[in-house]
Amino acid sequence: MQDFAESxxxxxxxxxxxxxxxxxxxxxxxxxxxxxxxxxCMIGMSLGAAIAIFRFPGRGVLLVLTNxxxxxxxxxxxxxxxxxxxxxxxxxxxQLLYSPTAMxxxxxxxxxxxxTALTRQVIADLHTEYDEQLRSLALGPFATLTTLLWDGRxxxxxxxxxxxxxxxxxxxxxxxxxxxxNHVTRVxxxxxxxxxxKGDLALALALGLILIxxxxxxxxxxxxxxxxxxxxxxE
Amino acid sequence: xxxxKRILGGLALAAMLxxxxxxxxxxxxxxxxxxxxxxxxxxxxxxxxxxxxxxxxGIEVRVxxxxxxxxxxxxxxxxxxxxxxxxxxxxxxxxxxxxxxxxQDVMFNDxxxxxxxxxxxxxxxMKDAPAALKMIADxxxxxxxxxxxxxxxxxxxxxxxxxxxxxxxxxxxxYRETGSGMGATLNAAVGMGxxxxxxxxxxISFKNKSDFKVQVEGDKVLFNQYGVILVNPAxxxxxxxxxxxxxxxxVTGDEGQETINSYKLNGQQLFFANAK
Numbered sequence: 001m002q003d004f005a006e007s008x009x010x011x012x013x014x015x016x017x018x019x020x021x022x023x024x025x026x027x028x029x030x031x032x033x034x035x036x037x038x039x040x041c042m043i044g045m046s047l048g049a050a051i052a053i054f055r056f057p058g059r060g061v062l063l064v065l066t067n068x069x070x071x072x073x074x075x076x077x078x079x080x081x082x083x084x085x086x087x088x089x090x091x092x093x094x095q096l097l098y099s100p101t102a103m104x105x106x107x108x109x110x111x112x113x114x115x116t117a118l119t120r121q122v123i124a125d126l127h128t129e130y131d132e133q134l135r136s137l138a139l140g141p142f143a144t145l146t147t148l149l150w151d152g153r154x155x156x157x158x159x160x161x162x163x164x165x166x167x168x169x170x171x172x173x174x175x176x177x178x179x180x181x182n183h184v185t186r187v188x189x190x191x192x193x194x195x196x197x198k199g200d201l202a203l204a205l206a207l208g209l210i211l212i213x214x215x216x217x218x219x220x221x222x223x224x225x226x227x228x229x230x231x232x233x234x235e
Numbered sequence: 236x237x238x239x240k241r242i243l244g245g246l247a248l249a250a251m252l253x254x255x256x257x258x259x260x261x262x263x264x265x266x267x268x269x270x271x272x273x274x275x276x277x278x279x280x281x282x283x284x285x286x287x288x289x290x291x292x293g294i295e296v297r298v299x300x301x302x303x304x305x306x307x308x309x310x311x312x313x314x315x316x317x318x319x320x321x322x323x324x325x326x327x328x329x330x331x332x333x334x335x336x337x338x339q340d341v342m343f344n345d346x347x348x349x350x351x352x353x354x355x356x357x358x359x360x361m362k363d364a365p366a367a368l369k370m371i372a373d374x375x376x377x378x379x380x381x382x383x384x385x386x387x388x389x390x391x392x393x394x395x396x397x398x399x400x401x402x403x404x405x406x407x408x409x410y411r412e413t414g415s416g417m418g419a420t421l422n423a424a425v426g427m428g429x430x431x432x433x434x435x436x437x438x439i440s441f442k443n444k445s446d447f448k449v450q451v452e453g454d455k456v457l458f459n460q461y462g463v464i465l466v467n468p469a470x471x472x473x474x475x476x477x478x479x480x481x482x483x484x485x486v487t488g489d490e491g492q493e494t495i496n497s498y499k500l501n502g503q504q505l506f507f508a509n510a511k
Contacts, residue, residue, distance in 0.1 A: 087313030087471050095473065097314055098268060098299060179268075179299035182282075197418025198277050199443030 007205035014206060015213075021183075026214060029187040032100055032174070033167040034218075036107030040167075041160050043108075044115025049145050051116070052123035066120070069113035074106075074172030081106045081177045098179040103187070106173040111163040118159040122152045157226050161219055168215060188214070266295035267478045270307075270315035272386060273416050275461070276300035278436035278505050283498045288485055294478050302385030302416060310334065310464075313471030316479040318464040319486075321434075322386035326462050335464035339487050342495050342506040343460045346390055348451035349421075349438060350430040358430075364454040365398035372400040375409040377429035381420050382412025386459075391432045394456065434459050436505040461506070463487065486510075 014022055051062055083089050085097040085105075096102045126148045134144050149156070171189035178185030180194060188211045195204035275281055276298060285296045299309065303320040310318045311334050318335065320326060329335050348367060350358070356374040358367040371378055380402070381388035395402045402410045411429060413420045417437045424431040425445045433441075438449065463483050468474040485491045492508035499505070 086309075087473055089312070092313070092473070098297065179297070181297045181299060184297055194277075196422065197273065197416050199418055199421060199441040201422075201443055 003202055003205065006202045007209060010202055010206035011209040011213075015210065022210075024183065025186055025188055025191050026210070028100065028185075029168060029189075029211070030214065030218075032103045032187060033107060033164060035104045036111055036167045037160060037164040039104065039108040040111035040115045040163055041156075044112045044163070045119045045149065045156060045159070047112075048116040048119025049123045049149050052120045053127055053145055053148070054141065063120070066113045066116040070117050072110055072113060074110055074170040074174075075176070077106055077109050078173035078176030081109065081173065085177065097177060098181060098185060100178070100185060102177040103174045103185060106177045107167040107170065110170060110173060111167050114163050114166055115159055118162060119152075119156060122155045122159065123148050126152050154226055154230060157222055161222055164218060165215065168211070168218075265293055265478060266297055267316040267475050267482060268297045268299060268314070269317050269319055269482070270299050270301070270310045271319040272303050272306060272321060273300050273418065274321070274387075274434045274437045275319060277418060278440045279500060280436070280495070280498055280506060284486075284491070284494050287494055288482065288491070291490075292481055292485065294481060296482065302381070302383050302387075303389070304384030304386075310466050313466065313473060316466055316475045317482055318466065319461065320386060320464075321459055321461045322389045323460050323462060325386075325389065326464060330464060334467055334470055336467050338462045338464045339483065339510060341461045341463045341486055341510050342492075342508045343458060344435050344506050345452065346387070346432055346457040346459050347435050347438060347449045348430055348432055349424070349447050350450040351428045352446040352448060353428075354450060355428075356430065359450045361451050362453045364394055364451055364457055367451045368394055368398040369400055371430050372398070372402065372405070372409070375405075377409050377411060377424075377427055378402070379420050379424035379427070379429040379431040380410060380412045381417065381432075382414045383416070385417070387417060387432060387434060390457075390459070394432070397456065439503055439505060440500055460509075 048066075051059060051066070081102065082097065084091050085094070085102055086092055087097070096105070127144075130148070130151070134147065139147065169189065171193050174185070174187060175190045175193060178187070178190065180186050180190040186194075188207060192204050192207045192211070195201075195207060271281070277300070281296075281298055281300075285298070289295055299306070299315065301309070303322045303325065306315075306318060306320050307322075307325060307329055309315055311329070318326070318329070319341070326335070326338050330338050346364075348358070348364065350356070356367075356371040356376045358370050361367045361370075368378075380391060406412055411423070411427070413423045415423070417433055418441065420431055421433060421437070421441055422443055423429070425443055425447055430450070435452075463486060465476070465479045465483055466474045468476045486495075487510035492510055495506050495508040496504065
């Protein structure tokens with residue numbers, strides 16, 4: 001129990017001291033995971049909505065696949081991206097390994113199935129509800145898709161948050177493709193893994209508490225945005 | 236529709252900004268990637284030594300600290316300019332296979348066997364490491380192994396062989412392979428009251444010691460040599476030959492060697508320079 005108390009006070013002291021190294025790590029964590037969430041949402045939300053609305057061959061397989069891939073192990077994604085970006089791999093010439101860009105790619109791969117599967121559910125439900133109305137307006141398939149995406153925007157914020165949660169919390173992928181290089185690719189989760197391996201459990205847990213704090217802040221900010229937008233939308 | 240286009244446009248713009256924004260860190264003028272081990276990183280040696288080198292040469296050193304096995308594998312793929320590891324036979328094979336230019340000694344320290352203060356296998360104070368391992372095996376007291384093909388794990392396997400014990404046969408009972416780094420293995424050993432082989436630098440800097448202490452030390456076979464290798468540019472043209480060689484020349488030269496010797500933690504010297 002003493003460790004827990006120590007971690008809490010350490011976390012507070014770290015935040016209050018505005019430690020430059022810590023700030024750098026926190027900012028990189030946010031940058032990488034927010035970028036990955038954005039990329040994944042752009043791909044996943046279009047794909048998810050398409051699966052929800054259109055009927056095409058292989059749709060069932062795609063559905064099962066995206067649902068299953070929500071459970072992709074980060075370490076497997078990290079390994080696959082490492083092999084692709086390695087100098088011995090097909091994309092080695094781009095020199096992306098051990099860079100934040102590689103970390104964004106890995107997290108995008110992790111989050112895309114989540115964004116796809118959850119968006120499909122949201123849009124499928126809306127589609128059932130508004131199908132007749134949309135038909136009566138004689139909207140084409142593309143217009144139906146964009147209308148439903150716009151209509152489901154508040155639920156889709158939750159989808160984005162689920163994706164961000166996955167991205168910011170994972171360590172398996174970014175530690176392989178990023179290499180946990182100090183001042184270059186060190187993020188919150190890899191820093192926690194490093195301090196744990198040094199046996200500095202109190203500091204590791206303190207960093208974990210700060211990470212949870214960041215997650216809460218991002219969620220709160222988006223929820224506030226959602227509330228404001230909803231008020232404007234329905235007034 | 237209009238809203239949607241605006242939102243999608245905004246998202247695309249934000250994503251592009253985020254992606255280009257991350258380019259800054261990568262465009263730092265001169266840097267090398269050093270594939271190294273956890274002991275050199277976790278002990279704080281690199282944090283102490285590398286800024287001195289960077290200040291002098293203007294070359295940034297980006298350290299990827301993994302087990303020696305993985306470091307060798309990564310370097311084999313050309314994902315690093317210089318190797319700084321501790322498993323001499325494997326390093327020599329790496330050079331013989333043409334993946335490294337040449338190998339040079341840099342420094343040494345030693346391995347120790349740590350265990351709980353209660354010392355259930357009664358090995359405390361022993362010097363003969365294989366004999367101590369034999370006693371641990373006979374007493375069937377838990378032993379936490381790295382089990383990850385790292386430099387420390389390779390050394391441990393040679394010690395079991397010298398002790399005449401087939402530890403792998405007991406894997407899962409008293410012999411427990413964590414398959415993790417040194418720190419994670421020490422955390423596990425402390426958690427289950429198991430003995431473990433560790434390099435002294437990691438042990439001295441390790442903070443979760445509980446009541447554990449060094450039980451076996453001083454055997455000649457526990458010697459731990461670190462070497463440095465330039466990854467072969469003939470195999471991988473992306474290797475930064477000049478910058479990598481500058482680092483190797485510095486770390487094996489007078490200034491680098493003195494820097495290694497001057498690094499102390501809690502008043503103890505962790506590594507002893509021995510480049511020729």
